[in-house]
Amino acid sequence: MKNRQWLLARRPHGAIQDSDFNFVETDAPPPGEGEVLVRNLMLSCDPTQRGWIAFGTYLPAVKIGEVVRSGGAGRIVASNNPGFAVGDVVSGLTGWQDYVAMNPKGQLNSRNEGKQLLRVAD
Numbered sequence: 304m305k306n307r308q309w310l311l312a313r314r315p316h317g318a319i320q321d322s323d324f325n326f327v328e329t330d331a332p333p334p335g336e337g338e339v340l341v342r343n344l345m346l347s348c349d350p351t352q353r354g355w356i357a358f359g360t361y362l363p364a365v366k367i368g369e370v371v372r373s374g375g376a377g378r379i380v381a382s383n384n385p386g387f388a389v390g391d392v393v394s395g396l397t398g399w400q401d402y403v404a405m406n407p408k409g410q411l412n413s414r415n416e417g418k419q420l421l422r423v424a425d
Contacts, residue, residue, distance in 0.1 A: 305330065305401070307328055310326075311356050315353075324371065331404075338406050339379045340380050341375075342379075346399055349374075356371060373398055375403075
């Protein structure tokens with residue numbers, strides 16, 4: 304599976320520009336022990352991200368070369384965690400990318416009540 308990602312290329316000065324980001328394609332990461340693989344179906348683009356890519360806020364600044372931080376909602380497509388099953392709908396800080404492998408403990412919220420809504424995004 305290919306994983307499209309938007310990486311932070313540089314700290315923005317003034318208005319955001321295309322050159323502040325790099326678009327890359329990598330292989331989707333396999334989930335490690337205790338992790339899940341989430342296929343993002345919805346990503347946020349909101350004002351707090353301006354701070355996250357420019358400087359530290361209530362969270363540390365996104366590092367140059369890292370995936371741009373954002374909230375997202377998606378479906379688990381692989382799981383090595385007994386608390387989350389393939390097909391579960393989750394939300395959390397998943398970043399601007401198609402797939403993210405992460406430990407869900409304290410990072411993902413179950414959104415299974417949204418399964419009906421996300422059917423159209425599959």
